[in-house]
Structure formats: structure tokens, C-alpha cells
Amino acid sequence: MKNNVEKELLNHAEPILNNINFFHIFISLSQIILLILVLSWIIKKISFIKRNKSNSNIKIIEKISLGSNEFIVLAEVKEVQLILGVTKNNITHLYTFISKLKKNELSDK
Secondary structure, eight states, X not given: OHHHHHHHHHHHHHHHTSHHHHHHHHHHHHHHXXXXXXXXXXHHHHHHHHHHTXXXXXXXXXXXXXXXXXXXXXXXXXXXXXXXXEOSSOEEEEEEEOOHHHHHHXXXX
């Protein structure tokens, strides 16, 4: 009796796992995974844009990747632009651009 039940279950499972159905299942799962990746990328980009448009005094103007966790960042704090080296464990000040307002103040003195 047990053998008959097992054979019957195997007979019903064979058509489900044939090549065509397996291919359709694989393609469907791949499309779902791709959709999830694309949507997560879009959400990440939208949140980055919203973060930069806030009313903060600090703005990231440009960011260049040098490696997996290494960047050079051009940031603006009020009227001063800073070039910063950013790694996983450290932020280093590389250079400061003096704003036009400060240059005028220095030349007036």
C-alpha cells in the first residue's frame, strides 16, 4: 500500500518538474529578483537626492570613488568648500577653497 502511494505521488510530481515548467519557474523567479534589485536601486537614488536637498548648511557637491571604501568628497559648509579624503575608518581634510566673499574681505584689509 505504501509503495502504491509513493508511486502515485511520483507520477503526479513528474509533470510538474519537467523541463518546460522548471524553465518557466526559473524565469519568473529571475524576473522577481531583478525587479527587487531595480526597485531597491531606485529607492536608494531617490533617498540620496532628498538627503542632499535638505536645508542643511553642509552640502556634498561631488564624490569620487577611489576604491571600495575610499572616496574624495567636495563638500560645502556655508561659504567654504572643503576637499575631504574619506575611508572606512577616517576622514582627512585635504584642502580648503576660500569663498569669493572671504577673498574680498582679505583684499579689502
